[in-house]
Amino acid sequence: MDMTSTYLSSESGVHCRKREQVLDAARQLFITHGYGATSMDAIAAEADVSKATIYAHHDGKEALFAAVTHRECRRITARMAIPDDLEALALRPALTRIARSFLDAVFSNQSLSLLRMVVAESARFPELGRIFYDSAPGYTLANVIAYLDGMRALGRIQLDDCEQAAAQFLGALRGDIHLRALLGLPVDAANFDALADEAVATFVARYAVAPQ
């Protein structure tokens, strides 16, 4: 099945209230219970709509799932933009701002739920992993790489491979608790500031040209 074309053909339809109801209900149920454990009956009930209405708007369960995921990826991408006034800041506060917004975004319930869903179903929908990666983690990584490129051009950091350093920095931020959160284990958000400071301090120790 070509999910993209299926999705786009649905999207090209006129705006419709029930269509949104269905997408919202499906989103909530897919995210909460996963693809396999969510029935079309449950979605219809949650959306306060008949099953036939769902099938009038979507070609089937898989297409509905694809539409929900695409929409959710777009929403997340919209929240992940890095501000462009970072170059005015010194290295350390700029990295700290990146780190904190990264942690907030990555550990939001929205991001975690979507990531769980995509990981779970990426075997069934192979292109889903790519779409999600490009929408969220890949997009953020590209932003950080661009920032590091700028800092290197300004001579404030010294490194060969900005992509490697950016991946290392974001990985250090995720640390162990990203995995914990993904597995549904408790994560204490109160430590995020300290986590960010530690990751920034490590980055500075390795790559900064002058003591910051």
Place this chain on the structure above:
Amino acid sequence: MDMTSTYLSSESGVHCRKREQVLDAARQLFITHGYGATSMDAIAAEADVSKATIYAHHDGKEALFAAVTHRECRRITARMAIPDDLEALALRPALTRIARSFLDAVFSNQSLSLLRMVVAESARFPELGRIFYDSAPGYTLANVIAYLDGMRALGRIQLDDCEQAAAQFLGALRGDIHLRALLGLPVDAANFDALADEAVATFVARYAVAPQ
């Protein structure tokens, strides 16, 4: 359902050839297609056994899944032990050895498949996330923390929080590609050595007492 007790009650039975066949077949199918997409019929066919035989050994599909997951977690734990002669090495080569074995273990198809499966089903089986975490990532983290504690006692590194530093180190190793691999995107294992070297270099730059 109490998965642990269910599992243990099954385990206490006598060894049985068909029982192993069932577990092996279920393991392969669950890992390949996920819980929801794997039918008991398929498991029976793969194990060359009748469905009734499966139900003679396991209380149902959920119990079978629990048994498979527990067994797989135990197998992974057994491969994750860190050698205890690390203290004889200097900091940098010791960390490099830890890093490489970590990357090999974490990016093995076995680990990735199991992690995907657990992430997918941790909503349905809440205790599964805890069991998996303790068996693999938590176990490895504890080993690294123990090593860092030893290095700190020897005065070779300087840091307040070994747990934080260990999580940061392992996170930096995972970088972005662990997520990529989890989403089914291609990962180039040829870069693992360079990845390990970079993460070690960063750790040394931040925490080592004397230049290594």
Place this chain on the structure above:
DNA sequence: GTCTATATGAAGATAGAC
């Protein structure tokens, strides 16, 4: 313990009226 055959129920999808 193991099999064949079957009961039971759930879920995806559709027909046809309005």
Place this chain on the structure above:
DNA sequence: GTCTATCTTCATATAGAC
């Protein structure tokens, strides 16, 4: 476009013979 009612398929689980 939307609904009610239904069709069809398939998966879990079990009954009963050997």
